[in-house]
Every structure is written in C-alpha cells, then in structure tokens.
Amino acid sequence: MNSETRPHSSDVLRPRNVGAAIKRTEDPRLLTGRGEYSADRKPDRPLHVAFLRSGQPHARIARIDTVAAQVSPGVVAVFTAENLAGDFKPVIPFSRMPNYYATPIVPLATGKVRYVGEAVAAVIATSRYLAEDALELIDVDYEPLGALSRAETAIAGDAALLHEEAGTNVLIAREFKKGDVAADLKAAAVRVSGRFEMTRKAPLAMEPRSYTAEYDKRRDAVTLYTSSNIPGIVRDAICESLDLPGHRLRVVAPDVGGSFGSKGSLYPEELLICIAARKLGRSLKWTADRLEDVSSSSQAFAEIVDAEMGFDANGIATSLQADVIGDVGAYSIYPWTCGLEPVQVVSFLPGPYKIASYRGAVRGVATCKPPTGPYRGVGRPISTFVAERLMDLGAKALGLDPLEIRRRNLIPAEEFPYRIASGIIWDKTGFVECLEAAAEAVGYEQLRAQQADARKHGRLFGIGIASYAELTGIGSRIAVAPGMPINTGSETAKITIDSTGAITAAFGVASHGQGLETTLAQIVADDLGARFEDVRVIQGDSDEVPMSTGTYASRSAVLGGGAAKHASRILQDKIKRVASHLLEANQDDIEVLDGKAVVIGTDRAVTFKQVAKAVYSDMKTLPVEAREELTGTYTYDPINGTTAAATHIAVVEVDPLTCFVQILKYVVAEDCGRIINPMIVDGQVHGGVAQGIGAALFEELVYDDDGQLLSASLVDYVIPSAPEVPAMDVVHIESESAVAGGFRGMGEGGTIGAPAAIANAIADALSPLGIDVSILPMTPERIFKLMEQTRLNARGKADE
Amino acid sequence: MKPAKFDYVAPTTVDAAVEALRAANGEGKVLAGGQSLLPLLNFRMTRPAVLVDLNGIRELSFIELRGDRVAIGALTRHREIEQSPLIASKLPVMAAAMRHVAHLAIRNRGTIGGSLSHADPAAELPMLSLLYSASLSVQGPSGRRTIAAEDFFVDALTNCLEPEDIVVEIEFPILQQNGWAFEEVARRFGDFALASIAVSVRRGASTIKDARVAVMGVADTPLRLKEVEGQLRGIAIDDQMPDRFSELVTSSVSANGDLHASAEYRQHLLGQLARRAMQTALAAESDRR
Structure with missing residues (x-):
C-alpha cells in the first residue's frame, strides 16, 4: 500500500500503518551498500x-x-x-x-x-x-x-580451579520447586526420562x-x-x-x-x-575477523539436561524434574551474568503446559571456553527441546497421538493468567489456538496417513510438533536476567517536530536488523497522525535519550512501541492545542491525520509545517503561553511483560543410505499479538527457523580435550544455507496482549520452536528402528552411529 | 587476518612467470583463481615472498579438442568448464561433476590448474584427472614436461611440483565408455565431499569389458581403484552386480575420519555411493536419473 492509494477520509478505521506490510525503510540503503556500519x-x-x-x-x-x-x-x-x-x-x-x-x-x-x-x-x-x-x-x-574442557569433569573435586577466588568451578547454582515432585512421580501411571544435550553453538552474525x-x-x-x-x-x-x-x-x-x-x-x-x-x-x-568472532564472541547452549516427566493414566502431565549442567565458559558476562542461559532452561522448562509439580536445578560450570551469553531464544531452545521430547515420549508410552497429548496439557484459555513453578506468569495467549492452527495448516491427519503409507515402503518419514511459550517485552517487575541490578524494564521515546515541521522520533532501543526504523515509524505515524514517510526514527544513540539499554529479549516492539504510542499522543495533544488557536476551533473538534490538523467535517486544516511556524517562528500568531515546544517524551514500562507462543510442525524424511535429514514441510502458527508489519513478522519467523534448523541439524562448536576449537572457520562450522532452508508456512494468531498497542515480542521464537520440532520429527521418522533423539545437532554422523548401533543390536539379538 | 608482507608480480607470459618464480628462490607462490590461496595467505599459513599472478596470461585459458583428447588451459575457470558444450559431449563425467565444485561465485574465479595444484583430497577435479588418466603439462626453468595425473598427487594439499613449476595445461583422453556415473555426498550443496565416486564402464551384452573407478574424500589424495577395475573386467552384469561392486570398493579403501565424518561413516557412504553409481552407470541412457 503506498501513500497515494491510502484512504484519506477520516471515517475509515484506524490504524492505517500498523498492520500494513510496508517495505522496510532501511532496506534500500542496506541492500545497495549505502549503510554505515x-x-x-x-x-x-x-x-x-x-x-x-x-x-x-x-x-x-x-x-x-x-x-x-x-x-x-x-x-x-x-x-x-x-x-x-x-x-x-x-x-x-x-x-x-x-x-x-x-x-x-x-x-x-x-x-x-x-x-x-x-x-x-x-x-x-x-x-x-x-x-x-x-x-x-x-x-x-x-x-x-x-585445560578444563568439559563441565562434567570441571565439577569434580580434584579439578583445577579456573577462578581461584570463587573457590569452585560452579559459578552459579539455582533450584526452582513447586509441589511434591517425588510423590507425584511415584504416583504417575507413566514416567518418561532422558539425558538431553544441546551442544555449543556460535551466534554468527554476518557482521563480526x-x-x-x-x-x-x-x-x-x-x-x-x-x-x-x-x-x-x-x-x-x-x-x-x-x-x-x-x-x-x-x-x-x-x-x-x-x-x-x-x-x-x-x-x-x-x-x-x-x-x-x-x-x-x-x-x-x-x-574482528571471522576467526576472532567465532572464538571470542559469546556462545550459546552447551547444556546437558537429565529430565523426567510423569503422566497420569489420562495422559495429563503431573510432574516434571530436571537437573541441568551448563558449560558457561570462562567468564560471567555483563550485565546478564553466566546464569542467563542455563538458569532460563529451568525457568522455562514447564513451558506452556499445566504441570502440577516441578523441580528444576541448574549448575553453571566454568570451563576453558568463551563465555556463553544471550543467543536468540536464550535457554528456551533447549528447555523446549527437552519438554517436547518428553511429551512425545509420554505420548508413545501412553499410546496417544502427539497432537492429542498436547491438547490435553496446554494451559487452556480460561486459566490465564497462569503462574508456572519458576514464578513466570503467562498472560492470556493462544496456546491451544496455535496448536490447532498449525495442525490444520500442515494437514495433520492426512500427513499421518501419508506416513503410514511411506512406512510400508520402508521410508523413514516423521512428523514433529513443538509448542512453546516465551516471555517478551519484560517490564520492571521482572529482571531480564535474575538478580541483575540494572533496569531493563523501561524505554524512552522522544518525538519532536522542529521549526521546519519535520518529525524526528528518537529511541533508546537499537536495531541490529529487526526493521525497527520501519515498525516504530508505523506506530508513530498512526498515533501522532503523521504520514509514515515523514517520520524519521533515530535509535541506538546514547546522546538522544537520557537513559536506555537497547534491543534484546524481544522487547523493542513492546517497550519501544509502547513509548512511541504514548509520546505520540502527548505530542498530538500539543498539536491540537496549537491548531485550535490557528483554526479557531475547539480542541475536541480537531483531529490530526496525515501530517495535518483538521477541523472534523470541514476542509479547514493546518499542516505540521504551519503549526511549527506558529510555535517557533511567527511571534504574532500565538499567545506566548501557547507556544509549547513540539516535543513528546514518554518512558514506558509494561511492568510485567507479555507472553508470546507458537506451535511448530516439521515433516522430515531421513535417507537411510546417507543418513541425511530432509525437511519436507514446515509450518509455524504463532501468536505475537497485534502485528505491526506482517512482512517483518514473517521475515523474523523465517530467519529464526533457519537458525533453529542450524541448531537441529548442522551447527556445533567442537572443542577438544585440550580446549582447542576445532571448528573455527566456516569450512568446519557448518551453517544452513539457502538450499537447506525449506519454504515455510506462517499462520498468525493475533490475540492482543494487555500492553500498549496489544503487541507481543516475536524476534526469537523461530529459534525456540524449530530445534524441538525437527528433533521430534527425526525421532518419529526413526521410531520404526527404535531410535531416540536426545542430542542436537542430529548430524548425519550421529544418525549413522545410532542406526549402526540398532543394526548391531539387531544382529546381537539374532545371534542369541 | 591479514597476510604477511609479500611482493606481487603480474607477468603476461608463462616464460616470465617461471622466471619470476625462479628469481624468488623457492619463496614464490602462484596466484590463479585465489579461492584457496587467499584464505591461506590471510591465515598466514603460507607466507610467500613473491606472489606471481597468472591472471594476465591470456594463452592459459582455453578448452579445445585435440583428436581423441580434450585439452584445457590451466587458467580456465570452473564455470567455463561447467558450461562448455565440448566438455558436455566429450567428458560427460566431468560435466556432471562440475556443478558440485563449490558455489557459483567460487566457480567464476577458481581455475582447473589451481584446483589440481592445490591437491585437496576432497576436490572434484583432482579425482577426475585420475579417472581420465589426464596428463599435466608443466613448465619450469628447463622447459616443458608432462606429468601423469597418477604421479601428481603426493599427499593432502601436496603435489609433486618444484617451487618454480607452473601447470600450463591438462589433457584429458576421451573415454571409450557406454556407461558412467558421478556421485557425491557433502554436508551442504557445494561443500567439500564427505565421499564421492566416479565410474566409467564399457559394457558388452552381458559383461563389463572395461571399467574405471576413482574415489575421493576418503584418503589423503583422490584414489584411482585399479585393482577394482581389474576385478570388474569380464564380470557378469546382473542384479547383484552393484552390490558386489560396492563390496569391492569398500574392501579396497580404508577411509579417513575427520571432524565432519568418522572413518566408519565415510566408508559407509562410499559403499552406498558405489552401489548407486554402478546402478546409474549400468542403466540405459534413457533411464539415467
């Protein structure tokens, strides 16, 4: 939709920019080499x-x-x-x-x-x-x-200490508890368990x-x-x-x-x-050159999780416990601490499920590797991998379909807000709606029939589901990282109309590719009543706002967007006050639209330029007390934050000859609240899933026992490229959140859901061979080893 | 990640290039497409005193038919080989393999002389030079000489050239064949092969009359499996033949392992690829995948 064809009369439904697939303002410069890094x-x-x-x-x-x-x-x-x-x-x-x-x-x-x-x-x-x-x-x-090269050995009593002052290599230990897990597990009709691992991964931004x-x-x-x-x-x-x-x-x-x-x-x-x-x-x-970037920038995952889940006879998950060892590397990071990644694993492990009792314990252990730090999804890629594997193991043990067991366990609409064991509160979100929408979009029933047919022909065809929930746009009541002393709960927008009538919106948030220059301008345009193309967004500059932190934890649409809405309204009120003098009309009879203040129902209007001239330049038009600087500043704090959720469904086939995994179909149904720009939301989902595919099938930083990085170049550190990323369908469930604008954060979800969905699909594909998936990435080498083991076991049995 | 200091010369004749290498006293290095050399320079894993850039020597870039052989100039880009109708009709195994050579941007720069000289054990052209029994024409201070491909590859990333030698062209004999196949498995499309095999057969009504087999990605150099070729001669073509071939190949090779694939997995892949390759080679032209 371009500005010429956009409706102009005031009786159409607003908003008009929020919700539109507007092309990204930043792309022409970034794609033609005119960006400035x-x-x-x-x-x-x-x-x-x-x-x-x-x-x-x-x-x-x-x-x-x-x-x-x-x-x-x-x-x-x-x-x-x-x-x-x-x-x-x-x-x-x-x-x-x-x-x-x-x-x-x-x-x-x-x-x-x-x-x-x-x-x-x-x-x-x-x-x-x-x-x-x-x-x-x-x-x-x-x-x-x-060298301390493995977390498991660094815990041992006789291990050398990396930080003598700490007196231990366990830099962080934490436990969350709810209910009586031991009793509930004992009473469970079915118990499933496993030792799960996600290996160390590099975030690998294109710009080092x-x-x-x-x-x-x-x-x-x-x-x-x-x-x-x-x-x-x-x-x-x-x-x-x-x-x-x-x-x-x-x-x-x-x-x-x-x-x-x-x-x-x-x-x-x-x-x-x-x-x-x-x-x-x-x-x-x-x-940094690529070698420096891979070997000294913060890394991801590196956790081993021993977990167990109990179900009653109806397939309701009653209990969950987990012990996590996180290999956090050599140092704690500022400001998030080395607890960020591993502690979030146990914070989020119960996920979108209603589980009565829970115990999650974590130890973050120092090793001779670069620190782990924030990585798209933080803790939740592995917590989702573990919980979703356990759900599938439970379904198998109970003879239930994986879709059905999730229907029985997801928190239903009427039980929001729902508090999980670690204290996280899910606000009303479409957990069940995402599951059903994904199943419908992928054609679940038909796929199961297709699978039965494929299996008859010896094909290894699998379907994997993963549902998750995440906390986004976190306000001041919750620290992004536990116990951290800095405020991550608010962001400021400062919107100014200068003496030429130009609109500048300054933010403390920063964009590293999210398209905030576009989405924040969409919000300002709607709430101020400006034309989208007239709004210049400035961000990532500490001189522009008194205090800011940045963009992380899926916060900028919620916090930056919320600040933009409020600051826009403050400035719009000022414009109305000036315009009421200029147009000799009551303030309430004026609306601001398309860069003009208009007396409703008339053709009497003044442009922002005329308003600016009256305020700043023309000393005769306005009384002195009406010459208010045309600035709106607001610091927004969503207090709690808001939930975002999705269900991913992956369909894969494993080639029994090469042990390669091919992704045949991929569907995401996600709830990110009100969508600001659907093109950007789709792009975020696509990119996140691509990275999740990397985590599921390709990417692994390999350190040997001497602490040397063996996969230090892009020849050896294998990431998915375009041919390895399938076309995917994205379904949007727009259940509005309670924060300003009804937005939810959505930049990380793709990476959270994809590893689990693909792991479940591979496990489903290999289930005729009795093979389970408990480590990611599932490289061809690992699949080969598992299939070899199965062959050996079968031979052993035949010999008996 | 910047290279150590070096001098740069850009001769326009092979003679001048050889002279430049001679003057460098063993400290010279030839730059062709630069697709492997530049990373090595940037990592300072190689530190030549002089870089002799061949890209200005026009006469080194050609593909031509010479009787029962196809001659390719050392500076010919992979992309030119990939798109050559002459290669497609006379050296079809090479034509099929070329699209597996890295990615388009690399194929636009990389050269056949560079790929052979670099001698990567998992690169396609070195293996093909063995399959075809290619001969490399090499120029050094004492003139030109010919080296058989099977003598050229000494070890991983090591050829038999002297420091002042330059590969100028490569001749590939056209194979008398009525069946062939090229199979490769790589982590991603365009990556170095985890395992690969090329097969050429001349078959009669019910037996194999002659065969050639080469493999790569499994040893320090590409391998020509002459023993297997001998075992194939006169062998009956039947449904079990691809399985038997797979066994012959895997029992004649002992694969190496590395970060990307263990020895066992590479051995497994090679067996699978061998079976698939023989099935393809024996299929009628119209049944080719």
Missing part, C-alpha cells in the same frame, strides 16, 4: 588495533615481552594488562542471586588466560596489516595449568564485532561506534569503569549486521578501545 566510520587518521589472543586454554602468564613489537614498523603502542592497570575499574557482572560468583571483566587477560582466543595484548599501529605483523613479535611465557572509538581532543571525549545491540548499557558500564560522565562518552550503534545475542553483552575489546583512545589521544578502529 562501525567499520565504515572514517575518523581523522585512525589507528588500527589488533589483538594477540591466547593459544593456551588455561595458563599463568609468566612474562610478556613486547619490546620487539614496539619498534616494529607502524606501531604506536603495545598494551598488556600491566600497563593499563590504573586506567579503569573492572566491570562486575553483579547479581543478587545466591550461589553466584561474578567474575570481573577486564580489557586484557590479567595474571592468567582462561580460554583459547582470550585477548592477551593489543597492538595499535597505523594499519591492521602492520599491527598483525607486530603481533608475531610479542613473546608470551605461559605456564600451563591444565566491530568498534570505532573517535577521540575528540577539544573535549577529551570519546564517541564509541559499536556493533552492539545494547549501546545504552555499554555507555553506562564504560562510564563507570573509566570514571567518565555520560556527556564525555557517547555510544552509538549505527547500522549493525546482525547480533542474535553475540553483540548483546559488554566486551573486553570495547573497554580496551576506549581506554587506548584516551591514552593515545587518537581515534582507533577494530573489526
């Missing part, structure tokens, strides 16, 4: 940073010799922990959680190294080439302390992490351009660490080429580049 900044004579990274998994740094590097051509400075000691305070990823040890974050490894890839020294030179040449001249004496620190001599100030999705948090943390007021450290996230969580924490390199820029009084640039 951090690495595209061109400060005056910048210097380039290169990091010497540890090749040792765990070692004491006995000595670092930088003499030769310092005199290498082009080198301006070489930094190690020693010569930065007085320039910053360590950043502590604090949390009120008991049984948690916060490992300090420092710019360069201090005293010892704890994973392969950790930055040990930084060379600053006139080019990246010369900086990398100088890296080769730095000599580090390491005294190896023994990239920072440009621009030094302003005049004010001894720094502007950090960072490929971050939390520029506000980065600003506050670095200001605290460097003891700078916020007006001397501006942090901007310009165009950002994806994050998926990997750019959602504070990084040592961000600290280093700001410290070095100030020490040298020069602008500095650094962009």
Whole structure:
C-alpha cells in the first residue's frame, strides 16, 4: 500500500500503518551498500588495533615481552594488562542471586588466560596489516595449568580451579520447586526420562564485532561506534569503569549486521578501545575477523539436561524434574551474568503446559571456553527441546497421538493468567489456538496417513510438533536476567517536530536488523497522525535519550512501541492545542491525520509545517503561553511483560543410505499479538527457523580435550544455507496482549520452536528402528552411529 | 587476518612467470583463481615472498579438442568448464561433476590448474584427472614436461611440483565408455565431499569389458581403484552386480575420519555411493536419473 492509494477520509478505521506490510525503510540503503556500519566510520587518521589472543586454554602468564613489537614498523603502542592497570575499574557482572560468583571483566587477560582466543595484548599501529605483523613479535611465557574442557569433569573435586577466588568451578547454582515432585512421580501411571544435550553453538552474525572509538581532543571525549545491540548499557558500564560522565562518552550503534545475542553483552575489546583512545589521544578502529568472532564472541547452549516427566493414566502431565549442567565458559558476562542461559532452561522448562509439580536445578560450570551469553531464544531452545521430547515420549508410552497429548496439557484459555513453578506468569495467549492452527495448516491427519503409507515402503518419514511459550517485552517487575541490578524494564521515546515541521522520533532501543526504523515509524505515524514517510526514527544513540539499554529479549516492539504510542499522543495533544488557536476551533473538534490538523467535517486544516511556524517562528500568531515546544517524551514500562507462543510442525524424511535429514514441510502458527508489519513478522519467523534448523541439524562448536576449537572457520562450522532452508508456512494468531498497542515480542521464537520440532520429527521418522533423539545437532554422523548401533543390536539379538 | 608482507608480480607470459618464480628462490607462490590461496595467505599459513599472478596470461585459458583428447588451459575457470558444450559431449563425467565444485561465485574465479595444484583430497577435479588418466603439462626453468595425473598427487594439499613449476595445461583422453556415473555426498550443496565416486564402464551384452573407478574424500589424495577395475573386467552384469561392486570398493579403501565424518561413516557412504553409481552407470541412457 503506498501513500497515494491510502484512504484519506477520516471515517475509515484506524490504524492505517500498523498492520500494513510496508517495505522496510532501511532496506534500500542496506541492500545497495549505502549503510554505515562501525567499520565504515572514517575518523581523522585512525589507528588500527589488533589483538594477540591466547593459544593456551588455561595458563599463568609468566612474562610478556613486547619490546620487539614496539619498534616494529607502524606501531604506536603495545598494551598488556600491566600497563593499563590504573586506567579503569573492572566491570562486575553483579547479581543478587545466591550461589553466584561474578567474575570481573577486564580489557586484557590479567595474571592468567582462561580460554583459547582470550585477548592477551593489543597492538595499535597505523594499519591492521602492520599491527598483525607486530603481533608475531610479542613473546608470551605461559605456564600451563591444565585445560578444563568439559563441565562434567570441571565439577569434580580434584579439578583445577579456573577462578581461584570463587573457590569452585560452579559459578552459579539455582533450584526452582513447586509441589511434591517425588510423590507425584511415584504416583504417575507413566514416567518418561532422558539425558538431553544441546551442544555449543556460535551466534554468527554476518557482521563480526566491530568498534570505532573517535577521540575528540577539544573535549577529551570519546564517541564509541559499536556493533552492539545494547549501546545504552555499554555507555553506562564504560562510564563507570573509566570514571567518565555520560556527556564525555557517547555510544552509538549505527547500522549493525546482525547480533542474535553475540553483540548483546559488554566486551573486553570495547573497554580496551576506549581506554587506548584516551591514552593515545587518537581515534582507533577494530573489526574482528571471522576467526576472532567465532572464538571470542559469546556462545550459546552447551547444556546437558537429565529430565523426567510423569503422566497420569489420562495422559495429563503431573510432574516434571530436571537437573541441568551448563558449560558457561570462562567468564560471567555483563550485565546478564553466566546464569542467563542455563538458569532460563529451568525457568522455562514447564513451558506452556499445566504441570502440577516441578523441580528444576541448574549448575553453571566454568570451563576453558568463551563465555556463553544471550543467543536468540536464550535457554528456551533447549528447555523446549527437552519438554517436547518428553511429551512425545509420554505420548508413545501412553499410546496417544502427539497432537492429542498436547491438547490435553496446554494451559487452556480460561486459566490465564497462569503462574508456572519458576514464578513466570503467562498472560492470556493462544496456546491451544496455535496448536490447532498449525495442525490444520500442515494437514495433520492426512500427513499421518501419508506416513503410514511411506512406512510400508520402508521410508523413514516423521512428523514433529513443538509448542512453546516465551516471555517478551519484560517490564520492571521482572529482571531480564535474575538478580541483575540494572533496569531493563523501561524505554524512552522522544518525538519532536522542529521549526521546519519535520518529525524526528528518537529511541533508546537499537536495531541490529529487526526493521525497527520501519515498525516504530508505523506506530508513530498512526498515533501522532503523521504520514509514515515523514517520520524519521533515530535509535541506538546514547546522546538522544537520557537513559536506555537497547534491543534484546524481544522487547523493542513492546517497550519501544509502547513509548512511541504514548509520546505520540502527548505530542498530538500539543498539536491540537496549537491548531485550535490557528483554526479557531475547539480542541475536541480537531483531529490530526496525515501530517495535518483538521477541523472534523470541514476542509479547514493546518499542516505540521504551519503549526511549527506558529510555535517557533511567527511571534504574532500565538499567545506566548501557547507556544509549547513540539516535543513528546514518554518512558514506558509494561511492568510485567507479555507472553508470546507458537506451535511448530516439521515433516522430515531421513535417507537411510546417507543418513541425511530432509525437511519436507514446515509450518509455524504463532501468536505475537497485534502485528505491526506482517512482512517483518514473517521475515523474523523465517530467519529464526533457519537458525533453529542450524541448531537441529548442522551447527556445533567442537572443542577438544585440550580446549582447542576445532571448528573455527566456516569450512568446519557448518551453517544452513539457502538450499537447506525449506519454504515455510506462517499462520498468525493475533490475540492482543494487555500492553500498549496489544503487541507481543516475536524476534526469537523461530529459534525456540524449530530445534524441538525437527528433533521430534527425526525421532518419529526413526521410531520404526527404535531410535531416540536426545542430542542436537542430529548430524548425519550421529544418525549413522545410532542406526549402526540398532543394526548391531539387531544382529546381537539374532545371534542369541 | 591479514597476510604477511609479500611482493606481487603480474607477468603476461608463462616464460616470465617461471622466471619470476625462479628469481624468488623457492619463496614464490602462484596466484590463479585465489579461492584457496587467499584464505591461506590471510591465515598466514603460507607466507610467500613473491606472489606471481597468472591472471594476465591470456594463452592459459582455453578448452579445445585435440583428436581423441580434450585439452584445457590451466587458467580456465570452473564455470567455463561447467558450461562448455565440448566438455558436455566429450567428458560427460566431468560435466556432471562440475556443478558440485563449490558455489557459483567460487566457480567464476577458481581455475582447473589451481584446483589440481592445490591437491585437496576432497576436490572434484583432482579425482577426475585420475579417472581420465589426464596428463599435466608443466613448465619450469628447463622447459616443458608432462606429468601423469597418477604421479601428481603426493599427499593432502601436496603435489609433486618444484617451487618454480607452473601447470600450463591438462589433457584429458576421451573415454571409450557406454556407461558412467558421478556421485557425491557433502554436508551442504557445494561443500567439500564427505565421499564421492566416479565410474566409467564399457559394457558388452552381458559383461563389463572395461571399467574405471576413482574415489575421493576418503584418503589423503583422490584414489584411482585399479585393482577394482581389474576385478570388474569380464564380470557378469546382473542384479547383484552393484552390490558386489560396492563390496569391492569398500574392501579396497580404508577411509579417513575427520571432524565432519568418522572413518566408519565415510566408508559407509562410499559403499552406498558405489552401489548407486554402478546402478546409474549400468542403466540405459534413457533411464539415467
């Protein structure tokens, strides 16, 4: 729908932009190479940073010799922990959680190294080439302390300690309880259990992490351009660490080429580049190469879950318990802590199901690997994988269809709001509606008939269902990460009409590919009464709003959108007040539409430009007290947040000869509340499912027993490409949420549902062979091994 | 990830290129399509003093029929081979294999001389050069000489060339065949093969008269299975033949394992691919998949 064909009269139903598949404002520049990423900044004579990274998994740094590097051509400075000691305070990823040890974050490894890839020294030179040449001249004496490469062994009493001060390698331990699980399991008619694992995964944004620190001599100030999705948090943390007021450290996230969580924490390199820029009084640039990005950006999953579920004779799940070991890597991250990923596994394990009793215990264990951090879905990809596998195992044991067992256990409409064991409250959401819609869209009954026929011909054909719920748009009552001291519950919008009549909407949220420049403008256009194309959105700039955090945890449509609605209304009221003077009409008789204030039912109108002129320029038109600055600012807090849910159904076939999995059909039925832009929602679902396919079938960071990363390049770290991602159907259930605008967050769901749905489909396909799926990714190698084992077992039985 | 310092020369004749390599005293490296070399340079896994860029030597890019052989210039791009009607009609196994060579963008730059010289054990062209008994024409300081493909591949990523040698062209004999197949399994379309096999047969009414078999992705170099070829000669063509062939292949090869596939899985794949390849090779042309 373009602006010419959009209806103009005021009697049509509003809103008119929200809900429309408007093409993304940002795409023309991003798709034609006119975007501006951090690495595209061109400060005056910048210097380039290169990091010497540890090749040792765990070692004491006995000595670092930088003499030769310092005199290498082009080198301006070489930094190690020693010569930065007085320039910053360590950043502590604090949390009120008991049984948690916060490992300090420092710019360069201090005293010892704890994973392969950790930055040990930084060379600053006139080019990246010369900086990398100088890296080769730095000599580090390491005294190896023994790699901690597996969480299970790092727990053992005799294991070396990665952080001696912590006194243990268990950096976080937590337990949630509801009811009497032991008794309920004992009383259960059917009990199913398993040991489930999702291996370590790389978020792998297309743009590697990239920072440009621009030094302003005049004010001894720094502007950090960072490929971050939390520029506000980065600003506050670095200001605290460097003891700078916020007006001397501006942090901007310009165009950002994806994050998926990997750019959602504070990084040592961000600290280093700001410290070095100030020490040298020069602008500095650094962009990770792919190897650095894969081996030092935060990683995902790496959990083993022992879980058991009990059912009564009617197939109602009565009880659930789980013990989780999370391999959280070498450090806790700021601000989310190392508890973020593993604790969410037990927080969300009961999912959208009504389960009477629950016990979930988790230990996050330090190992010699990069930290795990936020990754699209956080904890829920594996909690959904485990719960949905258990549901299918229960269905099998009870002789129920997987669809039917979910019908019996999903929280029904009349029981919302529903509080699950970990304290999470689901508001009214279409759990059952999503299940039914997905089953209908995929043609479930017919598929089962097709499967029966395929099995007769020996084909390994499987159907997998996964239902999940997630908490999005979280307000101030709930911390995004448990016990965290920073406020993640509010966001500010500041909408201004300037003296030329131009509309600028500034937000603290930041876009790393979500299309917020478009969706936020859609909301402002509707609620202010402006034309979509006249609204300029500014985001990701710490100078634009007093406080902000960024975009994470599926919050920006809800929080940014809510702030946009309220700020728009405040500004619209001001416009009406001015217009009532100009049009000599009662305020209540004026409506604002398409950039004009109109006396309802007449052709009398003033444009925003005329309103602006009256307020700012023309000193005769308005009485002084009516010249209100045309600005609306609002900080929105949804208090609790809102639920989002979906059901995914995957249909797969396993080739018994090659052991490859082919996805034949894929359907998502999702409830993200009121849809702002259906094209963007579909795109988010498609992208999320593609990443979920990666988690289910392809992607795995392999560390050997010596802590070395074996899959460090994109030759060895295999991600799905276009031919591996099937066409998918997306069905939308638009049940409006209770937050402003009725939105729900939806950027992460695709990655939450897909691994579980595909795992269940593979298990269903292989069930004639008696094979279960308990680890992801299900690579051809793993399927081969399972099928071989089955062949061996069958042979063994035949021999008996 | 920036390369160490190197000098760059871009000669326009093969003679000048060889001279540049000679002058580099064993520290020179030839740049053709750059699809493998540039990552190696950027990782600093190879650090030549001089990079000799062949891309300006026009005479190295051609595909031509020479009697019962097809000659291909070393600088000919994969994409040109993939799209050549001459290759399609005279070297159909190669034509079928070319679309498995990486991705289009890589095929647009990558060259046959570069692929053979790089000697990746899971790349298609080295295996095809064995299947066809290709001969490589190589120029060094003392002139041109010919090296048989079966002598060319020494180890993984290692050929038998001297530092100042350049592959200039490759001749592929046209096979007398009435059945053939190329099969490959890779994690994703365009990836290096987990296992692959190429088969060419000349069959009579009821027996195999002659056969050629080459495999890759399972050992440090591609392999020509001459022993299996001998066992196939005169063998009766019946329904069990593809199974027997599969057994012959797997018993003559002991696959390597790596991060992507264990030895057992590669061995399994090779057996499956061998069966499928023989079924295809024996199928009438009209039944080809």
